[in-house]
Amino acid sequence: MNKTYLVIICMLMLLFTACSKKNGVDALSDSSVTFDVSAGKDTVQIPLSIKKDSIIVVKFKASLSGGTSANDHWVNFAVDTSRINTYRTKYGQAQLLPSGSYLFYKPLTQIAAGASSSEQAQLNIVLQSKLTELTTYVLPIVIQSVDGKVEGAASPTVLYYVFKTGASPVISKAGWTIAGVSSIFNTFRAQNLLDDDKKATYWTSNITGVMPQWVSINFNRNITFSAVNYSLPTLLNYPSLGGYPTSIQIETSMDGIAWVNKGIFQGNISNNTQTLNTGLTTARYLRFTSLASVKYSGIYSAIFISDISLMP
Structure with missing residues (x-):
């Protein structure tokens, strides 16, 4: 009798196990789902041009260790900005890629039954022209969950996407501030030089x-450049109304106190813009001085400048 009960219990257990496998999802071992990259690799480097905006598609997959999956599994990727400090400790200084420069187009992917790796997740990189030239940006990606569970099969590893920006036709003004100005008229403030609007502000x-009139700019970082551009607002209808410099001095500084003369240039404006070739220079501050000018409307000793920028 006991043998009969034992046989029945064994049969019920086998039936229960079979039903569980049929109707459920096979349990994955802890940390068995990780990034589909070479062993020991945790960085992917991508050069990034910032000369114009375009959509750059970055794709990656998850991998299941220990063979293929018996069932479908869902892997969710995410950005973990807190991991930037770990990257800096391990690899050196870098900036976190701004949230406006990427879109996680497809963070959820499937490891299909019978497969050992997932579909491709997709990350879109955008608005590159807003980034700073010659800078390293990092975006840390993690496996946030597997089948909706944060712990368990999801590996705690992180994959760092490293974007190294190249030179820009014009050096980014991100972080620039006005350090000082000789004078302003009404609301036409010196900060208007830094806004990227070369026409209306x-x-x-x-x-x-009277001349001279000057403005100094703090880049808030060391910048290497070869020339200074300045522009006139279109309302001046150059050269008929005047109000533009005929002699300009460019000075640079590393501390905003000691200044180095980079040259005195004659005004030679074309298409409302002039490029002043300073030679290759590294500085933290720039001072632009109008030493002489054509009087505005033949009366006023004032200058109207819409933009100051640097060339790499």
Whole structure:
């Protein structure tokens, strides 16, 4: 009798196991789902041009260790910005890629039954022109969950996407501030030089003042450049109204106190812009001085400048 009960119990256990496998999902071992990259690799480097904006597609997959999957499994990737400090400790200084520069187009992927790796996840990189030239940006990616579970099969490893930006036709003004200005007229403040609008916004020196008039800019980082560009607002209808410099001095500084003369240039404006070739220079501050000018409307000793920028 006991043998009969034992046989029945064994049969019920086998039937229960078979039903569980048929109707459920096979349990994956802890940390068995990781990134589909070479063993020991945790960085992927991608050069990034910032000369124009385009959509750059980055694709990656998850991998299941220990063979193929008996059932479908869902892997969810995510950005973990807290991992940037770990990257810096291990690899050196880098900036976190700004949230406006990427879109996680497809973070959820499937490891299909019978497969050992997932479909490709997709990350889109955008608005590259807003990034700083010659800078290392990092985006840490993690496996957030497997089948909706944060712990268990999801590996705690991180994959760092490293984007190294190249040179820009014009050096980024991100972080620039006005360090000082000789004078302003009404609301035409010096900060208008830093906004990327070369037509509608501008700095005007006080119309009751005299030359020289100057403005100094703090880059808030060391920048290497070869030339300075300045532009006139279109409302001046150059050269008929005047209000533009005829002699310009460019000075640079590393501390905003000691200044180095980089040259005095004659005004030679074309298409409302002039490029002043300073030679290759590294500086933290720039001072732009109008030493002489054509009087605005033949009356006022004031200058109207809409933009100051640097060339690499």
